[in-house]
Amino acid sequence: MHFAFTEEQAMFRDMFADFAAKEVEPRAEHMAEDEDVPASLLKKAAMQGFLGALTPEDFGGAALDPMSYILLLEEIAKSDMSTAMVLHVHNSLVSQAILLCGSEAQKEEWLPALAEGSVIGAWALNEPDSIALGSMQAAAKLHDDGYALHGTKAWVSNAGIAGLYVIFANAPEGPTAFLVPADAEGLKRGNRDKTLGMRGVQIHPIYLNDVLLSAENVLGRPGGAQEVLDQVTDFSRLSMAAIALGGAQHALDLGVAFAIDRKQFGSEIALKGAIQGYIADSALEVETLRSQIYRCASLTEQGKLDREAAAIAKLWANRVAYQVGNRMIQTHGGYGYILDYAIGRVFRDCRTVEGIEGTNRSQQTAIAKSVLAAHGFAA
Numbered sequence: 001m002h003f004a005f006t007e008e009q010a011m012f013r014d015m016f017a018d019f020a021a022k023e024v025e026p027r028a029e030h031m032a033e034d035e036d037v038p039a040s041l042l043k044k045a046a047m048q049g050f051l052g053a054l055t056p057e058d059f060g061g062a063a064l065d066p067m068s069y070i071l072l073l074e075e076i077a078k079s080d081m082s083t084a085m086v087l088h089v090h091n092s093l094v095s096q097a098i099l100l101c102g103s104e105a106q107k108e109e110w111l112p113a114l115a116e117g118s119v120i121g122a123w124a125l126n127e128p129d130s131i132a133l134g135s136m137q138a139a140a141k142l143h144d145d146g147y148a149l150h151g152t153k154a155w156v157s158n159a160g161i162a163g164l165y166v167i168f169a170n171a172p173e174g175p176t177a178f179l180v181p182a183d184a185e186g187l188k189r190g191n192r193d194k195t196l197g198m199r200g201v202q203i204h205p206i207y208l209n210d211v212l213l214s215a216e217n218v219l220g221r222p223g224g225a226q227e228v229l230d231q232v233t234d235f236s237r238l239s240m241a242a243i244a245l246g247g248a249q250h251a252l253d254l255g256v257a258f259a260i261d262r263k264q265f266g267s268e269i270a271l272k273g274a275i276q277g278y279i280a281d282s283a284l285e286v287e288t289l290r291s292q293i294y295r296c297a298s299l300t301e302q303g304k305l306d307r308e309a310a311a312i313a314k315l316w317a318n319r320v321a322y323q324v325g326n327r328m329i330q331t332h333g334g335y336g337y338i339l340d341y342a343i344g345r346v347f348r349d350c351r352t353v354e355g356i357e358g359t360n361r362s363q364q365t366a367i368a369k370s371v372l373a374a375h376g377f378a379a
């Protein structure tokens, strides 16, 4: 696809692709087997500025524009979606929330450490029985001049390597976001969750038992959790969509290479109509997804990314990643089930996308709400 990138964006994209090919791709299979994105790789990513990708230079970051950041996630995900996911949680959620909602003291304390990679960020919103602020059980009780956190958070990506958590809990003022160092007393990490896909991402529950915090740990204002979410949700959905795009492109590339190589009944299977149908439908979906994502990145640059556009990108990304991965498994025939072939890992990773940053159902709700509102109907 030809998109009007600036010279700098095109140069960055080539640089990201080069890093992914040299540093990520050769390790991808091992990372899934070992269930780890190694610290040595994150160190190399940090040296390239990828751990402070969106952070201003004043705080030691690379200050990428939104389009360049989306290209970073897409290119890394073409090699390994787990590595892209680690970068996404760290940058699009944790660093962004601090940058957009934090006090000057919080920015100075955390952004340079996050940018240099000496601290990895994790985002603890969801709970075993809650994926929304309204049903959240974690409590932040008043304690002296601060708060005491109690509760359980589930599905915390990067928890195995995190130095800093953004944790959401119900304070007397209402749902509130807190910055909590990983070594805070009373914070315990539970056993690793074994996952179907994106197996390099270290996901754990965390248990909060009387974690004492001062008022300085509040991110935004007490009772302001929704404001924090509103600041980051649309762009983080777009970021996750870019990871899905990279994964879907990878699946398509693997399927096409296999179809050209594999001979059956005397000719390459790439000559068979059914296989060409899989390839054509997949290329159609990948290209339309790419168009929507780049359009949204451009809207972000203009400060115009809205909930509907981001939810459309994420919903389409969920579907495309799954469908393209599924077709390319089928293109591989029996070899698609043999783990020596990368397509199995890529398909599992593509399938995992829907579980993150909102299921298809929640994207549909966001889109329908916005469409109905445009017709004067409040849903």
Ligand SMILES: Cc1cc2nc3c(=O)[nH]c(=O)nc-3n(C[C@H](O)[C@H](O)[C@H](O)COP(=O)(O)OP(=O)(O)OC[C@H]3O[C@@H](n4cnc5c(N)ncnc54)[C@H](O)[C@@H]3O)c2cc1C
Residues within 6 Å of the ligand: 089, 122, 123, 124, 125, 126, 127, 128, 130, 131, 154, 155, 156, 157, 158, 195, 198, 203, 352, 355, 356, 357, 358, 359, 360, 361, 362
């Ligand atoms: C790999 C991975 C990494 C993650 N990382 C993080 C993280 O770092 N931090 C974090 O906080 N969370 C994280 N999550 C959690 C993730 O955001 C949630 O799993 C996701 O939002 C879905 O929540 P749930 O599992 O409770 O599903 P549920 O809400 O229980 O939904 C189950 C099913 O029911 C459907 N459903 C739910 N409500 C309705 C309804 N009203 N109408 C119709 N259908 C409905 C859903 O679409 C879904 O198909 C991660 C998840 C995964 C898979």
